[in-house]
Amino acid sequence: MMKYEVAVVGGGVAGLTAAIYAAKAGKRTIVIEKQDRLGGRAVSNKKKGAYFNLGGHALYHGDALATFRELGLRLQGNQPSIDGYGIWKGKLLTMPMGIKSLLATPLLTWKGKMELASWLVKLGKLDTHRYDQISLRDWIEGHLHDPMVRNLFYALLRTASYVAAPDMQAAGPVLQQLQHSLQGVLYLDRGWGAVIDELREMAAEHGVKMLTSSKVVAIEHRDGAVQHVRCEDDTRVEAKHIVITAPPAVAHRLVPNAESTALHAWREQAIEITAACLDVALRRLPRPKQQFVYGIDQTVFLSNQSRAAYLSDDGAQVISVIKYQGEDTNPDTDLRDLEQTLDLVQPGWRDELVAKQYLPRITVCHDFLHMGRQHQPGPAVPEIAGLYVAGEWASHGELLVDAATASAKRAVQYLLSREETEGKPQYAHRDIV
Structure with a gap:
């Protein structure tokens, strides 16, 4: 004893x-x-000189970052650019993440661009706790008017929380997480x-x-x-x-x-949330500009974390592709969807492959703020x-x-x-x- x-x-x-x-x-x-x-x-796994996390990981401007800084952790790494693309109807289109990309994106009409710009300004001051008791879908459908603006918010909030359950998810916490993400995220050298x-x-x-x-x-x-x-x-x-x-x-x-x-x-x-994750290390990127991609009409997300962090001993680019899962999952179907996302974003990636890691069903969280929580x-x-x-x-x-x-x-x-x-x-x- x-x-x-x-x-x-x-x-x-x-x-x-x-x-x-x-x-x-x-x-x-x-x-x-x-x-x-x-x-x-x-934990992080090292394969052929590349550092793989267990799925996509990013450190937001929330409690964990504040706690780690309070404890004096070094947190070596960098903040990536938010410039990116969205997948809509099988095509890669500029994602409206800033003034320049908002004006350039073909995803939105002029009226939609004005609505999104207005919300990006309001989000920083939004009292998210007012929406703790309503679902994310109710918030989006009740506050956003343009159909594509709604689609973009579904994609942004899904990526911020790693949860694809808008009818169940409480709106307040995930809106607060989006506020944190808009301050930038940190990708860590050598992984988590x-x-x-x-x-x-x-x-x-x-x-x-x-x-x-x-x-x-x-x-x-x-x-x-x-x-x-x-x-x-x-x-x-x-x-x-x-x-x-x-x-x-x-x-x-x-x-x-x-x-x-x-x-x-x-x-x-408790309701467990899972995701399928495919991580690859590539000798080079076939399409160097296409490093950060949201799925708009698909529940996928892609990020080259090497654009901001040291994740390979020999300069390989470490890309994480995620598919947010629901109740019904199929490991073969999910892998095919993830590989097709890579085919679209980085065509010819298999010829550059150094190492890979596929996690068919990893737990994102064992419970979350949902409408059935008592x-x-x-x-x-x-x-x-x-x-x-x-x-x-x-x-x-x-x-x-x-x-x-x-x-x-x-x-x-x-x-x-x-x-x-x-x-x-x-x-x-x-x-x-």
Whole structure:
């Protein structure tokens, strides 16, 4: 039996963030990770000198960027140009992303251009929380008039959130994410694995113990309070506070009698979002100008991340192509769609291929802000003292990695405030005479 003040189950972005903030607050902390390396879906794979993320990754101007900067991470990389194209009826057409491209694009009539220009100005000051309780489709159909402007907003908001479910998705959070994206995004040198390396180093500097290749099988509790974490090899970690950064279904499975806790409601309301991703490293680009492409009438997106970040040791161009998925998926069909997107944008790409990675169904998020959501998950599991949840699914309005870092900090703040409250002396009530 090992004893710690804080045990974090899961060593991805949320887990490492929670561990660092707990350790910085003076808590003896351990991270328990089932894989042999930390990072979760933020790891990077190196193939033939090219760095591949697990699907498309971009760092927005949101909570994660602010958190990483607060922690002092180097975040080496650059902001790409937003000049790009849209796929409409099988053709590549200039996407209206700025004044020049707005005037030049054949996608819009003059009236449509004026409406889009007006909205691009208004978006920066829009109070997005007013639309937290309506669907994205209701917002678009109720606020935008030109049919093509509506199509463009569907494409922009789908890409900002990685979700293709406008009837289910709450409008407010994704509109806020679009606000963040319009400030520019950051592509990271050597992929997101570089962020994990820095978080791991920082955690170690603050004394966090990292236990990898150790699968948690149960989080034991008694009399309404957590007791310890039990691993598959029968390792046990006793802790006053346990932060679970696993998906809602896994968290539910790990906690005995979870049916009588909020974990059950959180699992039942969760809707997983997935994507098919094809990453390729090319010796050169057959069409150098065509590096950033939105699908307008297709749920695809293409970006050459090498245009802003160091992602290859030998100068290869690393392109990520994504297909946002719904409930019905077919790996062969999705791969064909992704390859056809590359055929359109970079014809002859197969002749330049150095390495590739195909992920037929990778989780984007285990839950998101949707119209069927009844409960905000976390940070605390109210029925079990000392048990908390964090991760991109434990969102209170943030999306993707912003939800991971924000929920991790919420969990730590909650456990610290609980300790502070417990530490205060309790005085019996008496009347003042």
